[in-house]
Amino acid sequence: MGRRQGGRQGSHQRRSRGYFSRGGSSMGPTALEGDQPYRTAYAADLSEASVGERIRLAGWVARRRDQGGVYFFDLRDASGVVQVVIDPAEVPAARDLRAEYCISVEGPVRLRPAGMANPDLATGAVELAADQLGVLSRSEPVPFIIDDRAEADERLRLEYRYLDLRRPRMAKNLRARSLAAAAMRDTLGRRGFLEVETPTLIRSTPEGARDMLVPSRLRRGDFYALPQSPQLFKQLLMVGGVDRYYQIARCYRDEDFRSDRQLEFTQLDIEGAFWGRDGVFETLEAVVQAVVERLRGVTLEPPFPRLTYAEALLRYGTDKPDVRFGMEISDLSDAFLKTKFRAFAATLEDGGVIRGFNAGKQEMSRSQLDGLATRAKELGAKGLISAVAEEGGTLRSQTAKHLSEFETAAIIEDLKGQPGDLLLLVADTAAVAAQVLGQLRLQLGRPDRHDDLSFLWVIDFPVFDEVEGGGLAPSHHPFTAPVDLVEMRERPRTAIAKAYDLVLNGSELGSGSVRIHDPEVQQEVFDILGISADESERRFGWFIKALRYGTPPHAGFALGVDRFLAILQQETSIREVIPFPKTQTGIDPMTGSPTAVDPVQLAELGIELRAGVDADDPDREDG
RNA sequence: GGGGGCGUGGUGAAGCCUGGAGUUCACGCCGGCCUGUCAAGCCGGAGGUCGCGGGUUCAAAUCCCGUCGUCCCCGCCA
Structure with a gap:
C-alpha cells in the first residue's frame, strides 16, 4: 500500500464505508488481472441500502441449496455471510460449485421477494443475484463442517486448524483478540507507557516453573532459556529509566497442560517506576475497562473491589474467589x-x-x-x-x-x-x-457462563508459602517487596508482601507486586529462601548488580491475555482464543511438532541423544 | 507422576452395562428430481481393521489386560 495508483482507484472509494474500514483502515481492493478487483465489498456490507448496486464479492461457498432451476448458496468472507442466488442456465459453472470453494461472484444486489427474508442473517433482507462467477480455488471435501453448530473432535480441529479458523466462532475470537490488544495498546499508549520488547533467548534462572531450553551452537553445551515472563528485564528497564513499560509478551513455562494453560501463552506485562500498588490498580482497571468495553460493549465501574488474601481464604476457601454468587x-x-x-x-x-x-x-x-x-x-x-x-x-x-x-x-x-x-x-x-x-x-x-464479569483484587498475599518439608518458597516471586522488613525477618512464615492478584469470575487473571529495589533486601529474601550469598551471586548476581545503581522504587503487573479473552468470549478453554494451540501432550497435530531433528543439527549443537530417548530408537523410553 | 471420560464409514452420535451376522440415526460424499431455498427437500447409491495389541469365549464393537490418541481433574504451574 501507499504507492500511488491511477485515478481508477477513485471508483472504489465507497469501500471506505465498508465493514473493515470503521477503524480508518486503508485496506483497498486488490487487483485481480488488469484492473479487475477480487471484490468491491464485503458480505456484511450488503443491506437494503445496497439494493441496485452492482457488487463483486469474494469468499467461500458455505452452504449450497440446489433447487434445480435456481441455486442458492451462502457466501462467507471475513466479514460474515450473504446469500447469493444464481441461475445455472445463465451461469453453468455454478453447477460445479461445492462447499468451501473459494470464489468471486458479481451481480446486482436485490431485495429478497416478500416473505423470503431471513431474519437469522444480518444480511437476510437482501441477496446478490450473481451473473458472473469465478472459481478462484477448489476445495476437497472438508473433514468437518465449517459451522459453529457442528461439534468436531479437537484433534481434528487442530490438524485442520486453518479450516477451523473459518468457523464464525473462531473468526470472532481472533478478531476479539486483535481488538483487545489494540485496546490495551491504546489505553497504555495514551498514558505514556512505552512498548518495549525484551529478549526471548535469555539466561536460565531455575526458579518456579521448568524452563524451556534452547541449545547454543556458538557455545556448545550452553543453553538459553525462553522467558517464563519478562520479569527481570522489565525491572532492568526501570533501572534504565524507562519509567512506564508495557509489552504484550509471549511467555513459556514447561509444565503440564490444563484448559487454561499452554506451554506458550501471552501476558500483558506492565511495570512502572516511582509507582505503587494503587497506581498499578488504577492503570489495570483502565486497561480492563477498555477491553471489556470494546469486546462486550459493557462499561465497568472501577475501582474493583478488594479483598485480602486472608479474608478470601476464610470466606471463599480460595485465593481466587468467584464472587458472582x-x-x-x-x-x-x-x-x-x-x-x-x-x-x-x-x-x-x-x-x-x-x-x-x-x-x-x-x-x-x-x-x-x-x-x-x-x-x-x-x-x-x-x-x-x-x-x-x-x-x-x-x-x-x-x-x-x-x-x-x-x-x-x-x-x-x-x-x-x-x-x-x-x-x-x-x-x-x-x-x-x-x-x-x-x-x-x-x-x-458456580455459574457455567461468563455473562457477568466480577472483577476482584486480592491483596496482601504472604511473602512466602510453606513447601513440603517445611521450607519456604516465594508466594509470588522472589523479587516481591515485603510490607514490613522487620516482620519478614522475624516471622517470615506469616509476613505479608506487597503482592496482589486480579481475579475474574474465579479465574486468576494475573498478578503483580511492588518490587524490591534495594539490593540488601533482595539478598535477605534469598537468605530466607535458603539461597546462599554465593549461589545468589552466581545465579542472580547480574541482576543484583543492577539494583546497586540507583534503582527507582517500582511496581508492576502481568495479565494473562489468553485467560481474559477466553472468559470474555465465553470459552471454557484458552485453546479457543489461541490461533494455533497445542494438545494436552504438547503436540501440534497440524505440523506434527515436536519432531526429531537431523543428526547434523544435533552434532552442530554438540548434543548426543542418550539411548532410550532417541526418537528413532525402538526402545525409546517415552511416547 | 496419579485419577476419570471418550475413541464405532469422511463427520457427529447410538449400540457396550446384560457377548450372538458391521446393526441404526443425523450430517457429509456420489448420482437423479425439483425455480425461493436458507443446517432446503425427495429418491437412489457408495463408503468400516468398531484406535492398536494381547487375553477370555464356540463366538468380542461389547468382558479382561496392556498400549496409543484426545479431553477434564489432582500433583505441578516462583
Missing part, C-alpha cells in the same frame, strides 16, 4: 468451644476449625450427598457433615443428635439457614477446611 463460608468454631460432639472437640483441641456454608435449596438425593462427602474426602477432609434446615429451627442430619440446642441454633443463625437449605460443615485444619469448602462451594454454586 454468595454461599460464603463462615467460621463456626466459637459456637463449639464447649461441644460434647467428640469429632468437633478433637478438631478444636488440635487447633483446627469448624467452618461451613449454606448451599441453598439443593434437593439432593442421598447418593448425591454421598458423592459430596466422597469429593470432600478426595480433597483431603476427614469427613463432611451435611444438614438440612427445617421448620422450627432444627436440623435434619445424621449429626443432629450430637449437637446441643445452642449449637444447632448457632449453625442455623450463622449460616442464615432457611427451611430446606443444605448446610455443609467441615471440621479440620484451617487449610483443609478452606480448600474443601471452597471446592464444594464452586461445585454447587
Whole structure:
C-alpha cells in the first residue's frame, strides 16, 4: 500500500464505508488481472441500502441449496455471510460449485421477494443475484463442517486448524483478540507507557516453573532459556529509566497442560517506576475497562473491589474467589468451644476449625450427598457433615443428635439457614477446611457462563508459602517487596508482601507486586529462601548488580491475555482464543511438532541423544 | 507422576452395562428430481481393521489386560 495508483482507484472509494474500514483502515481492493478487483465489498456490507448496486464479492461457498432451476448458496468472507442466488442456465459453472470453494461472484444486489427474508442473517433482507462467477480455488471435501453448530473432535480441529479458523466462532475470537490488544495498546499508549520488547533467548534462572531450553551452537553445551515472563528485564528497564513499560509478551513455562494453560501463552506485562500498588490498580482497571468495553460493549465501574488474601481464604476457601454468587463460608468454631460432639472437640483441641456454608435449596438425593462427602474426602477432609434446615429451627442430619440446642441454633443463625437449605460443615485444619469448602462451594454454586464479569483484587498475599518439608518458597516471586522488613525477618512464615492478584469470575487473571529495589533486601529474601550469598551471586548476581545503581522504587503487573479473552468470549478453554494451540501432550497435530531433528543439527549443537530417548530408537523410553 | 471420560464409514452420535451376522440415526460424499431455498427437500447409491495389541469365549464393537490418541481433574504451574 501507499504507492500511488491511477485515478481508477477513485471508483472504489465507497469501500471506505465498508465493514473493515470503521477503524480508518486503508485496506483497498486488490487487483485481480488488469484492473479487475477480487471484490468491491464485503458480505456484511450488503443491506437494503445496497439494493441496485452492482457488487463483486469474494469468499467461500458455505452452504449450497440446489433447487434445480435456481441455486442458492451462502457466501462467507471475513466479514460474515450473504446469500447469493444464481441461475445455472445463465451461469453453468455454478453447477460445479461445492462447499468451501473459494470464489468471486458479481451481480446486482436485490431485495429478497416478500416473505423470503431471513431474519437469522444480518444480511437476510437482501441477496446478490450473481451473473458472473469465478472459481478462484477448489476445495476437497472438508473433514468437518465449517459451522459453529457442528461439534468436531479437537484433534481434528487442530490438524485442520486453518479450516477451523473459518468457523464464525473462531473468526470472532481472533478478531476479539486483535481488538483487545489494540485496546490495551491504546489505553497504555495514551498514558505514556512505552512498548518495549525484551529478549526471548535469555539466561536460565531455575526458579518456579521448568524452563524451556534452547541449545547454543556458538557455545556448545550452553543453553538459553525462553522467558517464563519478562520479569527481570522489565525491572532492568526501570533501572534504565524507562519509567512506564508495557509489552504484550509471549511467555513459556514447561509444565503440564490444563484448559487454561499452554506451554506458550501471552501476558500483558506492565511495570512502572516511582509507582505503587494503587497506581498499578488504577492503570489495570483502565486497561480492563477498555477491553471489556470494546469486546462486550459493557462499561465497568472501577475501582474493583478488594479483598485480602486472608479474608478470601476464610470466606471463599480460595485465593481466587468467584464472587458472582454468595454461599460464603463462615467460621463456626466459637459456637463449639464447649461441644460434647467428640469429632468437633478433637478438631478444636488440635487447633483446627469448624467452618461451613449454606448451599441453598439443593434437593439432593442421598447418593448425591454421598458423592459430596466422597469429593470432600478426595480433597483431603476427614469427613463432611451435611444438614438440612427445617421448620422450627432444627436440623435434619445424621449429626443432629450430637449437637446441643445452642449449637444447632448457632449453625442455623450463622449460616442464615432457611427451611430446606443444605448446610455443609467441615471440621479440620484451617487449610483443609478452606480448600474443601471452597471446592464444594464452586461445585454447587458456580455459574457455567461468563455473562457477568466480577472483577476482584486480592491483596496482601504472604511473602512466602510453606513447601513440603517445611521450607519456604516465594508466594509470588522472589523479587516481591515485603510490607514490613522487620516482620519478614522475624516471622517470615506469616509476613505479608506487597503482592496482589486480579481475579475474574474465579479465574486468576494475573498478578503483580511492588518490587524490591534495594539490593540488601533482595539478598535477605534469598537468605530466607535458603539461597546462599554465593549461589545468589552466581545465579542472580547480574541482576543484583543492577539494583546497586540507583534503582527507582517500582511496581508492576502481568495479565494473562489468553485467560481474559477466553472468559470474555465465553470459552471454557484458552485453546479457543489461541490461533494455533497445542494438545494436552504438547503436540501440534497440524505440523506434527515436536519432531526429531537431523543428526547434523544435533552434532552442530554438540548434543548426543542418550539411548532410550532417541526418537528413532525402538526402545525409546517415552511416547 | 496419579485419577476419570471418550475413541464405532469422511463427520457427529447410538449400540457396550446384560457377548450372538458391521446393526441404526443425523450430517457429509456420489448420482437423479425439483425455480425461493436458507443446517432446503425427495429418491437412489457408495463408503468400516468398531484406535492398536494381547487375553477370555464356540463366538468380542461389547468382558479382561496392556498400549496409543484426545479431553477434564489432582500433583505441578516462583
